[in-house]
Every structure is written in C-alpha cells, then in structure tokens.
Amino acid sequence: MKKRVLVLGAGFGGLELCTMLSESFGNAIEVTLIDKSDAFTFGYSKLDVMFGRATLDAVKVPYKKFLKPGVRFLQETISSIDPLTRRVTTDHGTHEADFLVVALGADYDFDATPGMRETTEFYTVAGAERLGKILPTFTKGRVLIGVCGAPFKCPPAPSEAALMMHDYLTNRGIRSACEITLILPLETPVPPSPETSRALLAAFAERNITFVADREVRSIDNQRRFVTIDDGREFPFDLFLGVPVNRAPKILETSGMTEDGYVPVKPKTLETRFPDVYAVGDCARQGTRKAGVFAEGAARAVATSLIARLRNNEIPVTHKGTGSCYIEFGAGRIGRVDVDFFSNPDGPTGTYHEPSVALRADKEHFGSSRRARWFGI
Numbered sequence: 001m002k003k004r005v006l007v008l009g010a011g012f013g014g015l016e017l018c019t020m021l022s023e024s025f026g027n028a029i030e031v032t033l034i035d036k037s038d039a040f041t042f043g044y045s046k047l048d049v050m051f052g053r054a055t056l057d058a059v060k061v062p063y064k065k066f067l068k069p070g071v072r073f074l075q076e077t078i079s080s081i082d083p084l085t086r087r088v089t090t091d092h093g094t095h096e097a098d099f100l101v102v103a104l105g106a107d108y109d110f111d112a113t114p115g116m117r118e119t120t121e122f123y124t125v126a127g128a129e130r131l132g133k134i135l136p137t138f139t140k141g142r143v144l145i146g147v148c149g150a151p152f153k154c155p156p157a158p159s160e161a162a163l164m165m166h167d168y169l170t171n172r173g174i175r176s177a178c179e180i181t182l183i184l185p186l187e188t189p190v191p192p193s194p195e196t197s198r199a200l201l202a203a204f205a206e207r208n209i210t211f212v213a214d215r216e217v218r219s220i221d222n223q224r225r226f227v228t229i230d231d232g233r234e235f236p237f238d239l240f241l242g243v244p245v246n247r248a249p250k251i252l253e254t255s256g257m258t259e260d261g262y263v264p265v266k267p268k269t270l271e272t273r274f275p276d277v278y279a280v281g282d283c284a285r286q287g288t289r290k291a292g293v294f295a296e297g298a299a300r301a302v303a304t305s306l307i308a309r310l311r312n313n314e315i316p317v318t319h320k321g322t323g324s325c326y327i328e329f330g331a332g333r334i335g336r337v338d339v340d341f342f343s344n345p346d347g348p349t350g351t352y353h354e355p356s357v358a359l360r361a362d363k364e365h366f367g368s369s370r371r372a373r374w375f376g377i
C-alpha cells in the first residue's frame, strides 16, 4: 500500500512541502493537500491591493493550477484533527494518514480587542480590499496604523504600510493635510536587525511619521474614533489601519494540539509531541518569526526528513531558521534583511541590505519564482 501524507493548509508551508514530495516520489506515494480556499495569495499582495497597485483578481492564484504528480488538492474546511490517530474531519468527510503535516497558518482573533471587529484592518484579503476602496475617499486627517498584539505575521509589514501610506498621500498631493502614526508592540521595527531598525526609524523621521514603540492597541472606539493603548494613552484617528491579534486556528486548540495559543514543535525538526505529526509555519512555535519565507523553510526541512524516512535513510536535521524579508521603503525602493534565528546562541541576527530599486527586481523574483515552482505560471 502507498504511504499517505496528509498536508493541512495550502499556504507557503503546505505548497512547498507538497512540491518537494512530488518532485521526489511522483505517484509512488499519496499526498493529499487540503485547504478551505480556492486560491493562494502572497501576504504582501494585501499591501498592493490596499494601495490600489493591484486588483484582487490579479494577485489570487487559483489552486486548480497546483498540479503535481502524486498530489491531490481538496477544497474542504477542516473541522477537527485527531493527532493520535492522524484522522482529520472536514465538511466533506474524513481522511487518514501515515504522516500528518499541519500548516494551517495563523488566524485572527477579532474579539480579543474591543472594536476590532467593526473597524478597518489590512491583514485579511477582504480587509485590504475594503481599505483599497476607502483610501481614495480620504482627503485629510489622522492615519493610525496600530497592531493589537505580538507575535504577528510579517513584523515589518506595519512599517511598510506607514511608508507606503506616506507615498500614497504625497502622490495625491494631500500629505501635508495628514498625520501618520504607527503603534507597534515591538521595541524596534525589526528586532533581529538593529541596522534595519535604524534605517526604518530614519525613514519615519524623514517623512514625519510618528512611531510609538513597544505598545499595543487595546481597544478601538469607532464612534468617537480613537484607540486606547496598553499604557492608557488615547490616540485619535480619522482612518485606522489595524492588525488584529494573531492566533493559531481555533480547531488546533480544540484538537488539543496547542499550548499558549500555538502548536509546540521541536524547532530543528518540526516534530510535534504526537508521533508522525509535524507542524510548520505560522500555526507552530517553530523558533522563527511568522513569515512565508520561514514557513517555507520549515516545510523544506520536514519534506527532507519525510523523504529520508520513506526511503529508510538516515533522517537529516535541516531546519536552519534562516530567511530573507523584503521591506518596502517607499519611493519604489526595497530593502532586505537576511535573518538567522538559530546560529547565534544569544538570539536572532539580521544582515541589512540598503533599499534600492534593484532589490525590487529581487522581490519580484521572490514572487514569480514561487508562482512558477508551485503553479507553473
């Protein structure tokens, strides 16, 4: 009987894992990939949609284009997981596996912050699209970008939103009629790289963007239009760009897989405490920040280990916890930070690459190479 690998979630982690298994085994094993959506979207596309640089249709990549020998994609919603028996229930039935990989990403807890459910946010595709419609009607006032708690996906994204907002308002000739404030629950914009943080702080200062460090938004009053942060201060706004509290999907909690909100794993191997069950990416506590590039790196490590196990080879440990994040600095320039989470025992380190127009091509390649590898387009 063919070995069965069940992969939950077709994001960065799930797509890369299935691609590697298909490259190694083709039809010799049975890989099932389940996702509730019909299309994949890169996280950063939300910024493009919000600022009117791209339409939603242009940035969505339909899963029907994910065609890999030996891999079956099912559009189903997972309702429960039994990690002991590796049995998964969806709205269409049940699935069983020899190996289970959970790659369900991080969800948003809109009820954790009073007022969040009714306000505007840019961390979901729908939220970014909604803000994309509101922005052209905004002509003056206070723009407030606020994060409701850490950890959150792609720590540089709110800083990018602030810099892109500056450009957007400047291009419309209304920047002098507007204020931009960024509230972040981090001491610096990119903690593993002091150099990147310094560059971002300088960019904020040059553009008259107010940065409130190490604070989180605790409530939003959408009638009177102000937020309250965790030290009791209030910040008024005319336009709010929120980032909700992130958490692992609820079903992982009800399935008994989480501790303190996320799935604990051994960072180097991504093994959970359940035999033959792995977890990768934003839903796991995998020792890195929450970003696609780190979900993909973890998936590559699990795929390498599964390939070895299925071939009865020695199992290598390959999760390096490294990855590059591109950062929009505005004015068409992109910076890059190469982060290494595991090599230095004193904590993560980052190498900063100054923003340039040339790095924009690098970022475009990041997206286009994955579109080509996963979807053949």
Ligand SMILES: Cc1cc2nc3c(=O)[nH]c(=O)nc-3n(C[C@H](O)[C@H](O)[C@H](O)COP(=O)(O)OP(=O)(O)OC[C@H]3O[C@@H](n4cnc5c(N)ncnc54)[C@H](O)[C@@H]3O)c2cc1C
Binding pocket: 008, 009, 010, 011, 012, 013, 014, 034, 035, 036, 037, 042, 043, 044, 045, 046, 047, 076, 077, 078, 079, 103, 104, 105, 106, 122, 123, 124, 153, 154, 157, 249, 251, 280, 281, 282, 283, 290, 291, 292, 293, 294, 295, 325, 326
């Ligand atoms: C504004 C913004 C900008 C970003 N920019 C970058 C960037 O420049 N670079 C970068 O590396 N990362 C970036 N990210 C972060 C990146 O998008 C995520 O970290 C990454 O997608 C995580 O990958 P993952 O595989 O863990 O989960 P995801 O990609 O989130 O995939 C999880 C999948 O699980 C599915 N799922 C969840 N629950 C269920 C269920 N019950 N049943 C079925 N399917 C389910 C979801 O539909 C989803 O497709 C950004 C994020 C945001 C919000």
